[in-house]
Amino acid sequence: MSQKSDRELVDAARKGDAEAFGVLVRRHQKRIYRLAAHLLRDGAEAEDVTQDTFVRAYGALDRFDGRSEPFTWMYRIAVNLSLNAIRSRKTGRKATTPDDPRIEGLLADQKSVEADPARLAADRQAAHALAEGIDQLSETLRTTLILVGIDGLSHAEAAQVLGCPEGTVAWRVHEARKKLRAHLEQAGYPDESGKS
Amino acid sequence: MSEQDRKERLPGPFEGLLKDWPVAPRDDAFWDESAEKVAERLATAQLDPALLAAPLPPAAGEPGFESKADEPPPRSLADLARSLAAEDSKPESSDWIKASLSLSQSARASAPMIADEARASAAELVAPPAPAPAAAEASVHPLPARPAPARSGAGPLLMAGIGLLGLAAAAVIVVRAQQKATPGPVAAAPSATPAAAVAPAASAPGESVVSINDLAPTAGGASPAARPGGEKLALKGGGPEPKAAEAPTAPEAKPEALPEPVAKVDEKKDDEAAKQMKPAATAGELPDKPSTGAVQAAIGSVMGSARACVAGYDEASRATLTFGSDGRVQSVAVSGKAAGTPAEACIKAALGKARVQPFARPSFSVGTTIRP
Numbered sequence: 001m002s003q004k005s006d007r008e009l010v011d012a013a014r015k016g017d018a019e020a021f022g023v024l025v026r027r028h029q030k031r032i033y034r035l036a037a038h039l040l041r042d043g044a045e046a047e048d049v050t051q052d053t054f055v056r057a058y059g060a061l062d063r064f065d066g067r068s069e070p071f072t073w074m075y076r077i078a079v080n081l082s083l084n085a086i087r088s089r090k091t092g093r094k095a096t097t098p099d100d101p102r103i104e105g106l107l108a109d110q111k112s113v114e115a116d117p118a119r120l121a122a123d124r125q126a127a128h129a130l131a132e133g134i135d136q137l138s139e140t141l142r143t144t145l146i147l148v149g150i151d152g153l154s155h156a157e158a159a160q161v162l163g164c165p166e167g168t169v170a171w172r173v174h175e176a177r178k179k180l181r182a183h184l185e186q187a188g189y190p191d192e193s194g195k196s
Numbered sequence: 197m198s199e200q201d202r203k204e205r206l207p208g209p210f211e212g213l214l215k216d217w218p219v220a221p222r223d224d225a226f227w228d229e230s231a232e233k234v235a236e237r238l239a240t241a242q243l244d245p246a247l248l249a250a251p252l253p254p255a256a257g258e259p260g261f262e263s264k265a266d267e268p269p270p271r272s273l274a275d276l277a278r279s280l281a282a283e284d285s286k287p288e289s290s291d292w293i294k295a296s297l298s299l300s301q302s303a304r305a306s307a308p309m310i311a312d313e314a315r316a317s318a319a320e321l322v323a324p325p326a327p328a329p330a331a332a333e334a335s336v337h338p339l340p341a342r343p344a345p346a347r348s349g350a351g352p353l354l355m356a357g358i359g360l361l362g363l364a365a366a367a368v369i370v371v372r373a374q375q376k377a378t379p380g381p382v383a384a385a386p387s388a389t390p391a392a393a394v395a396p397a398a399s400a401p402g403e404s405v406v407s408i409n410d411l412a413p414t415a416g417g418a419s420p421a422a423r424p425g426g427e428k429l430a431l432k433g434g435g436p437e438p439k440a441a442e443a444p445t446a447p448e449a450k451p452e453a454l455p456e457p458v459a460k461v462d463e464k465k466d467d468e469a470a471k472q473m474k475p476a477a478t479a480g481e482l483p484d485k486p487s488t489g490a491v492q493a494a495i496g497s498v499m500g501s502a503r504a505c506v507a508g509y510d511e512a513s514r515a516t517l518t519f520g521s522d523g524r525v526q527s528v529a530v531s532g533k534a535a536g537t538p539a540e541a542c543i544k545a546a547l548g549k550a551r552v553q554p555f556a557r558p559s560f561s562v563g564t565t566i567r568p
Binding site: 018021022025026029030033034037038043046047050051054055056058060063073076077079080081083101102104105126127130138139140141143144149150152161162163164168171172173174175177178180181184185189190 | 204206207214215217218221222227230237238245247248249252255
């Protein structure tokens with residue numbers, strides 16, 4: 001079962017094979033969670049959105065027309081759910097919080113290879129600067145950058161998720177990077193691209 | 197790595213940080229539990245169709261998207277009716293609204309009104325903007341696609357008749373109001389000669405007036421008759437000398453007898469009024485200047501001849517073409533190697549044959565390079 005492609009699993013799930021859908025969940029839940037965590041900046045909300053994404057997707061299997069890959073289709077649901085959650089928050093969240101899963105994840109990853117406290121502190125500061133730069137982007141630029149720059153989707157895949165042309169994705173990523181570079185420069189991380 | 201990629205790279209370690217940015221790690225037990233929770237909830241799985249729609253609004257300045265913020269708020273009666281139809285849950289009421297929308301559309305088509313807005317609204321009704329493909333299956337259109345309402349019965353026909361009568365009456369009132377506002381012995385004005393009827397209203401001496409009709413000789417059979425009430429259908433400018441200046445009519449004379457006062461709505465007169473309004477629409481349709489493509493095509497069609505003039509030259513020459521508002525070349529100025537040589541006249545003759553469609557500006561100049 002686990003060797004089957006996403007499309008085969010979706011077809012099986014459509015015919016009522018819940019186990020097939022379970023395989024699909026286990027295959028993609030980490031990725032969906034990572035996407036939701038970056039979009040929402042909240043671990044608990046990201047968990048809810050991840051589960052909700054699969055539940056909603058299961059309810060809409062009949063609507064999956066096969067024009068896109070199942071994972072991009074589920075990504076679209078996850079992005080919509082995340083944006084809905086952000087919009088329904090009573091207060092905006094501008095600053096990064098101590099339990100921001102992005103910072104938490106970055107530092108946990110570095111702790112395993114880096115023991116120097118000074119270096120860790122510098123990394124934490126850099127991670128905060130990067131997270132703040134991303135958070136200052138508009139919803140549209142931020143979401144597109146997360147999909148392409150962080151999640152590693154191709155422009156074509158991101159275009160399928162976002163329902164826009166590839167050129168638009170490229171333009172958004174370019175704009176997002178430009179703004180991010182400006183923010184980092186202002187935060188004391190000068191652009192060294194000319195030196196390399 | 198391309199130059200573009202290098203320019204877009206984030207400084208220092210941030211590029212690598214961005215690409216491999218992990219989130220807080222979770223152990224296998226967490227994911228197993230999460231998958232089980234999903235399985236438990238599958239029985240109650242439901243989907244809000246909006247979740248399958250394209251998620252994001254366009255960013256400011258984004259290519260290929262029109263900003264909805266720039267759209268004017270609904271302001272016409274058609275918009276109001278449309279929004280009512282979308283809100284109304286009673287099918288019979290929305291059918292009536294739709295019927296009246298289509299009636300107003302047909303009324304606009306039969307009586308060309310002055311306002312462009314009316315025309316634009318009619319166009320909207322004929323071809324409503326299609327929803328984005330991605331959102332088409334999920335989003336709800338303001339006017340859900342329903343079978344066309346049956347229009348049998350006297351109600352809609354009666355309304356159509358009343359609407360047409362009202363529009364006709366309005367047109368006559370407008371025409372008469374213009375007539376009354378015109379000073380001078382209108383009724384006593386000498387009847388215009390056929391030539392004057394074709395020519396636009398005569399201009400004051402020294403006033404350079406270019407007739408729209410002269411500018412648009414192929415504008416879909418629009419009536420060249422001058423508008424009533426002394427309203428000049430003309431643009432001021434330094435274009436070609438208007439034919440009207442030669443028309444044997446007095447400056448104040450009306451080129452065409454104005455409609456007689458009417459005591460009742462007369463369908464024939466209404467048609468005349470509609471015809472007289474047509475040139476206004478034609479004037480609005482003239483482009484301000486010829487399109488780039490049209491200019492390129494026009495020059496391209498004669499460039500071969502122009503290049504033949506400079507065959508054997510070792511340098512390119514430049515020419516500036518000035519088109520008149522009738523689309524013909526008014527003048528050609530040649531500079532560069534060919535200037536002052538026999539090739540100059542040759543180039544002028546060749547480029548002088550270029551033609552573009554008529555436009556509203558008095559003239560339009562464009563430069564081109566003639567390479568040997």
